[in-house]
Amino acid sequence: xxxxxxxxxxLLLITACGSVRKxxxxxxxxxxxxxxxxxxDFAYSKIKEMHPQLFLYISQQEFDHKFDSVKKxxxxxxxxxxxxxxxxxxxxxIREGHLSLRIPSKRISKKEIRDLENKKGMFSRFDYYIQxxxxxxxxxxxxxxxxxxxxxxxxxxxxPVSYYIDRYRRLISTDGFNTTFxxxxxxxxxxxxxxxxxxxxxxxxxxxxxxGKKKNYQxxxxxKTESDLKKEKENKKRTDEKKINDYVAFNDSYNRNFRFLGKxxxxxxxxxxxxxxxxxxxxxxxAFENIxxxxxxxxxxxxxxxxxxxxxxxxxxxxxxxPEPYILIKPSEVNSATTPLKTxxxxxxxxxxxxxxxxxxxxxxxxxxxxTYKKDGKFYYKIKADKLSKPDKNVFTGKVFVLINGAxxxxxxxxxxxxxxxxxxxxxxxxxxGANDGTVAGFYSYQTLPNSKIDLPIGLVFVQPDIxxxxxxxxxxxxxxxxETMDDIIHKKDPQLNWILKEIEKEKTIK
Numbered sequence: 001x002x003x004x005x006x007x008x009x010x011l012l013l014i015t016a017c018g019s020v021r022k023x024x025x026x027x028x029x030x031x032x033x034x035x036x037x038x039x040x041d042f043a044y045s046k047i048k049e050m051h052p053q054l055f056l057y058i059s060q061q062e063f064d065h066k067f068d069s070v071k072k073x074x075x076x077x078x079x080x081x082x083x084x085x086x087x088x089x090x091x092x093x094i095r096e097g098h099l100s101l102r103i104p105s106k107r108i109s110k111k112e113i114r115d116l117e118n119k120k121g122m123f124s125r126f127d128y129y130i131q132x133x134x135x136x137x138x139x140x141x142x143x144x145x146x147x148x149x150x151x152x153x154x155x156x157x158x159x160p161v162s163y164y165i166d167r168y169r170r171l172i173s174t175d176g177f178n179t180t181f182x183x184x185x186x187x188x189x190x191x192x193x194x195x196x197x198x199x200x201x202x203x204x205x206x207x208x209x210x211x212g213k214k215k216n217y218q219x220x221x222x223x224k225t226e227s228d229l230k231k232e233k234e235n236k237k238r239t240d241e242k243k244i245n246d247y248v249a250f251n252d253s254y255n256r257n258f259r260f261l262g263k264x265x266x267x268x269x270x271x272x273x274x275x276x277x278x279x280x281x282x283x284x285x286x287a288f289e290n291i292x293x294x295x296x297x298x299x300x301x302x303x304x305x306x307x308x309x310x311x312x313x314x315x316x317x318x319x320x321x322x323p324e325p326y327i328l329i330k331p332s333e334v335n336s337a338t339t340p341l342k343t344x345x346x347x348x349x350x351x352x353x354x355x356x357x358x359x360x361x362x363x364x365x366x367x368x369x370x371x372t373y374k375k376d377g378k379f380y381y382k383i384k385a386d387k388l389s390k391p392d393k394n395v396f397t398g399k400v401f402v403l404i405n406g407a408x409x410x411x412x413x414x415x416x417x418x419x420x421x422x423x424x425x426x427x428x429x430x431x432x433x434g435a436n437d438g439t440v441a442g443f444y445s446y447q448t449l450p451n452s453k454i455d456l457p458i459g460l461v462f463v464q465p466d467i468x469x470x471x472x473x474x475x476x477x478x479x480x481x482x483x484e485t486m487d488d489i490i491h492k493k494d495p496q497l498n499w500i501l502k503e504i505e506k507e508k509t510i511k
Contacts, residue, residue: 020107020108020109023107023453024106024107026080026453027079027080027081027104027105027106028079029079030077030078030079030082031077031078031079031080031083031451031452032077033074033075033076033077033078035451035452036074036078036083036451036452037071037074038450038451039083039087039449039450039451039452039454040067040070040071040074040087041067041071042447042449042450043067043087043091043101043447043449043456044067046445046447046456046458047091047094047099047456047458049335050335050339050342050445050458050460051096051099051335051440051458051459051460052333052334052335052339052440052460052461052462053096053333053438053440053462054094054096056095056096056176056473057094057095057096057175057176057177057473058093058094058095063094066090066093067090069090070086070087070090073086074086080104080452080453080454081103081104081105081196081197083452083454084101084103084104084452084454085167085171087101087454088100088101088103088170088171089170089171091173091456092170092171092172092173092174094173095173095174095175095176095177096173096175096439096440096459097173097174097175097178097181097409097410097433097434097435097439098173098410098439098440098441098459099173099440099457099458099459100171100172100173100457101454101455101456102454102455102456102457103171103192103193103196104196104452104453104454105195105196105197105199106199108200112200116200118223118224118229119221119222119223119224120142120221120222120223120224120228121221122201122202122203122204122219122220122221123191123194123195123204123219124191125140125141125142125144126139126140126141126144126147127139127141128187128190129187129486129489130165130183130186130187130190131183131486133161133162133165133166134152134161134162134165135152135153135161135165135187135190136150136151136152136153136486137149137150137151137152137153137208138150138486138489138490139490144217144219145217147208147210147217148210149490150210150486150487150490151208151209151210152208152209152210153206153207153208154207154208154209154214155206155207156194156204156205156206156207157204157205158205158207164190164193164194165186165190167193168186168189168190168193169182169186171193172185172186172189174433175409175413175433175434175435175439175475176435176472176473176474176475177473177474178406178431178432178433178434178435178474178475179431179474180405180406180430180431180432180433180475181406181407181409181433181434181475182406183406184305184405184406184407184433185407185433188407201221202220202221203218203219203220203221204218204219205217205218205219206219232249235247235249235252236249242254243278243279243282244256244279244282244283244286245257245283246274246276246278246279246280246283253273254273255272255273255274255276256270256271256272256273256280256283257269257270257271258270258271258283258286258287258290260294260296261300261501262501265294265295265296266296266297266298266504266508267296267297267298267299267300267501267504268287268290268291268294268296268298268299268300268396269299269300269302270287270299270300270301270302271301271302271303272301272302272303272306272317273305273306274306274307274308274309275306275308275309275310275313275314275411275412276309276310276313277309277310277312277313280310280312280313280316280317281316284316284317284320285394288320288392288394288395288396289394291394291396292394292396296396296398297398297399298398298399298400298401298504299396299398299399299400299401300400300401300402300403300497300500301400301401301402301403301425302402302403302497303402303403303404303408303412303415303416304403304404304405304407304408304429304496305405305407305408306407306408306409306412307407307409307410307412307433308409308410308411308412308413308434308441309410309411310411311329311383311385311411311414311442311463312384312385313411314328314411314412314414314415315328315384315385315389317415318389318415318418319389319390319391319392319395320391320392320394320395320396321395321396321400321419321424321425322391322395322422322424323391323395323397324391325388325389325390325391326388326389326391326422326466327385327386327387327388327389327466328385328386328389328414328418328465328466329383329385329386329414329463329464329465329466330386330438330464330465330466331375331380331386332380332381332383332386332442332461332462332463332464333378333379333380333381333461333462334372334379334380334381334460334461334462335379335460336379337369337372337374337379339372339379339381339460339461340368340369340371340372340381340443340460341365341368341369342445342460343368343443343444343445343446343460344445344446345357345361345364347446381442381461383442383461383463386466399426399507400419400424400425400426401425401426401427401428401500401503402416402419402425402426402427402428403428403429403496403497403500404416404427404428404429404430404431404432404476404478405429405430405432405433405484405496406430406431406432406433406475407433408429408432408433408434408475408476409432409433409434410434410439410441411434412432412434413432413433413434413435413436413439413475413476414434414438414439414463414465415465416432416476417436417437417465417467417476418465418466418467420467420476420479421465421466421467421468422467426479426480427476427477427478427479427480428478428479428480428482428496428499428500429478429480429481429482429484429496430478430481430482430483430484431474431475431476431477431478432475432476433475434475434476435473435474435475436469436470436472436474436475436476436477437464437465437467437469437470437471437472437473438462438463438464438465438469439459439462439463440459440460440461440462440463441459441461441463442459442460442461442463443459443460443461444457444458444459444460445457445458445460446458480499482495482496482499483495484496
């Protein structure tokens with residue numbers, strides 16, 4: 001038995017190595033125009049077949065025209081990456097934020113992964129800010145070359161940054177006609193796109209300007225010190241605190257934070273950077289027990305820069321915010337009774353995983369088959385959050401403020417849209433990146449274009465907050481608009497939070 005186990009592991013390793021090599025070879029091959037046009041037609045037909053609200057932001061005539069037009073521009077062979085830069089802007093024109101091709105890039109072997117793990121990042125050691133077609137460094141985590149926050153990067157290896165920003169901005173899908181999302185998402189993904197194009201490099205020349213003075217820097221991928229490796233090892237240890245607050249070792253921070261602001265416990269503050277779902281029930285239970293015991297009068301929930309995540313988590317959070325029984329979302333629409341079976345159950349399974357999944361498939365099949373129902377000629381997927389729910393025993397009944405910005409997306413927008421509709425919170429900041437009236441996500445069907453082998457995940461469930469729709473085709477707008485500048489971020493000022501604190505002080509004075 002043990003001998004067979006090691007043989008299986010060896011075969012899996014050989015298969016993985018061969019898969020990486022084969023994938024990388026395919027990335028170099030130029031695909032004939034006829035084959036690429038087949039991929040365009042494949043993407044067109046699959047999106048039309050599976051997407052439950054395809055024509056929410058684009059007409060069918062415009063949709064058909066864009067796909068026909070891109071085919072006419074394909075007159076020569078293209079590599080998968082070149083083809084991606086042709087097709088993805090068409091996908092982004094559908095204006096559905098969760099719908100996007102996965103950028104094809106070179107895969108790295110296990111040995112290369114190990115080598116990279118022993119080296120520091122090159123571009124990831126800075127934080128960035130995008131303003132129009134300009135890219136700024138706003139944080140230098142390791143004081144590399146003493147580059148000052150506020151430094152603008154003009155060019156990378158002699159190519160103007162503005163070229164890359166124009167090139168990458170066209171790839172980003174947004175919900176409807178939102179304008180706040182792209183700068184946040186682009187500054188977070190800029191170097192993901194760059195590395196996908198250029199590969200993992202060990203050095204790069206950046207041309208910069210700071211206070212009118214231009215200077216060049218040679219960035220290098222440095223080796224980690226013994227101290228760095230020791231700290232990383234310590235950070236990977238999972239403590240109860242790390243689990244409950246959802247610790248992220250990559251950037252040495254927590255996704256969830258709870259504390260009281262000020263000298264007393266009048267103001268409670270909860271920050272959630274991602275609705276990951278992991279141990280969230282325990283976090284909210286502890287937080288709201290403390291808030292109740294402290295008899296706090298005000299609660300600030302900070303979901304700025306929160307791209308969303310678990311619907312179950314925001315459903316749980318809402319139970320602590322609504323004094324009355326509530327329904328979080330409307331019944332969730334899907335295209336057909338068989339939609340839940342299109343989720344690529346065996347996707348990316350190795351031999352061992354495939355065996356276990358095969359044994360479990362009958363249970364999966366019956367669970368998904370009975371998860372849909374038909375009403376008034378439409379199909380819906382059963383989700384707990386569309387049922388009447390009771391408030392938690394530790395529900396907060398005081399005044400709620402919620403901080404939002406253009407990177408508050410997906411589940412963050414569903415939560416804030418519901419809070420605003422129910423007049424349960426005052427929203428402060430800027431328009432959310434996610435749509436006010438609902439979004440298509442839930443779970444995905446992972447399609448692969450047959451010739452270029454580019455992945456196309458398609459959301460299958462239309463999730464709407466239980467609200468009166470605004471039909472604005474934009475994000476959730478704040479009750480109080482307060483913008484944050486690059487200078488605010490660099491100097492650690494927070495005008496949005498400060499507005500709330502001043503408002504609370506005014507109320508306290510009046511009382």
